Amino acid sequence: MDERTALGVLAGRLPHAGDDAAVIEDLVVTTDMLHETTDFPPGTTRYTAGWRAVGASLSDVAAMGADAVAAVAVYGAPRFEESEVIDFVDGACDVCEAVDSEYVGGDLDHHEEFTVATTAVGRTDEPVLRSGAAVGEAVCVTGALGRSGAALRLFEQGATERANDLFRFEPRIGAGRALAPHASAMMDSSDGLARSLHQLAEASDCGMAVETPLPIDGAVDDVATDERERLDLGAYFGEDFELVCTIPEDRLSEVRDASPTPLTRIGTVVDSGVTLDGDPMPDRGYTHRGD
Amino acid sequence: MDERTALGVLAGRLPHAGDDAAVIEDLVVTTDMLHETTDFPPGTTRYTAGWRAVGASLSDVAAMGADAVAAVAVYGAPRFEESEVIDFVDGACDVCEAVDSEYVGGDLDHHEEFTVATTAVGRTDEPVLRSGAAVGEAVCVTGALGRSGAALRLFEQGATERANDLFRFEPRIGAGRALAPHASAMMDSSDGLARSLHQLAEASDCGMAVETPLPIDGAVDDVATDERERLDLGAYFGEDFELVCTIPEDRLSEVRDASPTPLTRIGTVVDSGVTLDGDPMPDRGYTHRGD
Incomplete structure (x- = not known):
C-alpha cells in the first residue's frame, strides 16, 4: 500500500484528519517527521534543520488560518553533540519567535539517522479547510515559489550559506490570519503548487485555471x-511553504491590504480541471531531467 | 554528551520544558518517540504499539493533572501494510477513547525501523509540576507497578497475548484530574518508581522516605x-505509567474518594535522601542479572 492509499484508508476512520492540520475544539494540531537522507541535504546546518522542521509544522497551522501557540520536537540522532543540539534548538526557537509562537521543548532520542519529529499547536475558532472553494473566486498565493528547489541546487553546487538562507522560510502565520476571514479554501504549498491546486480542486469539487506569470x-x-526548469522548480518542486487559497473577487483588495505578505492572484476557480495557461497542469511533483 | 546532560543543557534555554509536559497558556503539550528495537519487543502487535505509544504521551498529560484533548502520531515504517496501519490506528483511537480524548491522525513516513512519534495535548488552568512537594506530606502512587517489566518477561517466554494485555495500560487521566486540586507535586512512573522519586525530590528540593509493601x-x-527480582521489576524497571505524587496528609481521604484509580500511600516527604525501608534507594533503572 503506498503512502497516498494508506492516508486514504485512514481518512475514513479519522474524521478530524485529512487537512493541513487536525481540528479539535478551538485547536489545530499537526505533526510531521523529517530525515537527514530525504529532507536535509549535505550542508544543511542544525540551526537550519531546527528552523525548517518546526517551520514546516507552523506552516500547517498557518494553512488553517490559525494563530500559532506552541511547537515541540523530538531530536533523534546517533550522538548528542552539545553545539548541534543547541543550534537545532536555537533554530526552533527563532522560527517560533518569528511568528509570535513559542518552542516549548520536546525530547531527545537515540536514532541511527538524524530524524526530527515536530508538532505544532494553533488556535482558531474558524479554521479554513481545503474544501470551500467556489467557481468564480480568485486563486491566490502568498510570497514567491521555488525557494526550496533553488536551495537544493545551491546545496549541490556547494553554495551552502545561500542555500541555508533559502531553506529557512517564514511560516505564513500572519498572512494566514489575515486571509482566514475571507479565504474560502486554503492549504500550504509543501507538495508544490501543482499538487496543492489539485488537492484544493478535489476537496472543493471544482477546477482551477491558472495563468503565468507565477510569482x-x-x-x-x-x-x-531554461524556462522549463524554472517552472519545474517554481510550480512542481514543492517543499515550499507559501499559502495557496481561494478568495471571493470582491474581498481581494481588503485581504491584500491586511496581509503582511504580498498576495498574487494567479487564476480563477472553474468548474473542473486544473490548467496552466489553458493546458492541463499535471498532478505531479518535480521531474528530474531524463526521467 | 549523554541524553541526561543534553536535556540539562536544554532546560536552561527552554523555560517551559523540563516537566512531564510543557505548559503554555491553558495547554500542556508533550512529545515522544518510540522504536521497534528498544520499545516494542518481538510479539508486540501493531494494535498494542498504537495504544502504548499514544498512551505514553497521554500519561504525561495525566501527570500534569490535565484533561486530555487530543493526540497525534507519525507512523514510520519501511512498508505500509494496510492491516498493520489500521491496527495501529485502532489502538491509538481506543486508548484516546478510554480517557475521553480523541486521536486526530498524524502522518505516515517511510522509515527503515518501525518508529512512532506521538504528541498529546491537554488542557488545565492549574498544572501540577514536579516541584511542589513539602516535608511531611504523603507520597502516593496510583494503581500497581511493574506491568511492563512483567510483560517483557512474558514476551521473552512467548506468552505474547498476556504480554500485549499488560503492555496496554490505561493512562491515569481520571486519577490525575482527581489528584490535581490536592497534589503538591506529580509525575508519571515511566522511568521507574525509584527514578521518579529522585526526580520529584530534586525538583522539590526535599527527600522521600518510602516503605514496603509497595503496590x-x-x-x-x-x-x-525471588524477592529481589520482584522489587527490580516493580520499583526500578519503569516503562510503567502510574502517577507518583505528594499530597498533604489532611487531603488523603478526600483524594482517595475522588480518584477512579486506587491510590496507595507508600511513604512520606522528608528533608533529604530517597530511602526504601530506611536504606538508600539508588537513582537507577532495572539492573540485568550479572551486570
Whole structure:
C-alpha cells in the first residue's frame, strides 16, 4: 500500500484528519517527521534543520488560518553533540519567535539517522479547510515559489550559506490570519503548487485555471538553465511553504491590504480541471531531467 | 554528551520544558518517540504499539493533572501494510477513547525501523509540576507497578497475548484530574518508581522516605523468581505509567474518594535522601542479572 492509499484508508476512520492540520475544539494540531537522507541535504546546518522542521509544522497551522501557540520536537540522532543540539534548538526557537509562537521543548532520542519529529499547536475558532472553494473566486498565493528547489541546487553546487538562507522560510502565520476571514479554501504549498491546486480542486469539487506569470522567487532564476526548469522548480518542486487559497473577487483588495505578505492572484476557480495557461497542469511533483 | 546532560543543557534555554509536559497558556503539550528495537519487543502487535505509544504521551498529560484533548502520531515504517496501519490506528483511537480524548491522525513516513512519534495535548488552568512537594506530606502512587517489566518477561517466554494485555495500560487521566486540586507535586512512573522519586525530590528540593509493601502488580509475582527480582521489576524497571505524587496528609481521604484509580500511600516527604525501608534507594533503572 503506498503512502497516498494508506492516508486514504485512514481518512475514513479519522474524521478530524485529512487537512493541513487536525481540528479539535478551538485547536489545530499537526505533526510531521523529517530525515537527514530525504529532507536535509549535505550542508544543511542544525540551526537550519531546527528552523525548517518546526517551520514546516507552523506552516500547517498557518494553512488553517490559525494563530500559532506552541511547537515541540523530538531530536533523534546517533550522538548528542552539545553545539548541534543547541543550534537545532536555537533554530526552533527563532522560527517560533518569528511568528509570535513559542518552542516549548520536546525530547531527545537515540536514532541511527538524524530524524526530527515536530508538532505544532494553533488556535482558531474558524479554521479554513481545503474544501470551500467556489467557481468564480480568485486563486491566490502568498510570497514567491521555488525557494526550496533553488536551495537544493545551491546545496549541490556547494553554495551552502545561500542555500541555508533559502531553506529557512517564514511560516505564513500572519498572512494566514489575515486571509482566514475571507479565504474560502486554503492549504500550504509543501507538495508544490501543482499538487496543492489539485488537492484544493478535489476537496472543493471544482477546477482551477491558472495563468503565468507565477510569482517565482529570484533565486530560481539564478539556478534554472531554461524556462522549463524554472517552472519545474517554481510550480512542481514543492517543499515550499507559501499559502495557496481561494478568495471571493470582491474581498481581494481588503485581504491584500491586511496581509503582511504580498498576495498574487494567479487564476480563477472553474468548474473542473486544473490548467496552466489553458493546458492541463499535471498532478505531479518535480521531474528530474531524463526521467 | 549523554541524553541526561543534553536535556540539562536544554532546560536552561527552554523555560517551559523540563516537566512531564510543557505548559503554555491553558495547554500542556508533550512529545515522544518510540522504536521497534528498544520499545516494542518481538510479539508486540501493531494494535498494542498504537495504544502504548499514544498512551505514553497521554500519561504525561495525566501527570500534569490535565484533561486530555487530543493526540497525534507519525507512523514510520519501511512498508505500509494496510492491516498493520489500521491496527495501529485502532489502538491509538481506543486508548484516546478510554480517557475521553480523541486521536486526530498524524502522518505516515517511510522509515527503515518501525518508529512512532506521538504528541498529546491537554488542557488545565492549574498544572501540577514536579516541584511542589513539602516535608511531611504523603507520597502516593496510583494503581500497581511493574506491568511492563512483567510483560517483557512474558514476551521473552512467548506468552505474547498476556504480554500485549499488560503492555496496554490505561493512562491515569481520571486519577490525575482527581489528584490535581490536592497534589503538591506529580509525575508519571515511566522511568521507574525509584527514578521518579529522585526526580520529584530534586525538583522539590526535599527527600522521600518510602516503605514496603509497595503496590506491585500480580503479574510481577508470576514472573519473578525471588524477592529481589520482584522489587527490580516493580520499583526500578519503569516503562510503567502510574502517577507518583505528594499530597498533604489532611487531603488523603478526600483524594482517595475522588480518584477512579486506587491510590496507595507508600511513604512520606522528608528533608533529604530517597530511602526504601530506611536504606538508600539508588537513582537507577532495572539492573540485568550479572551486570
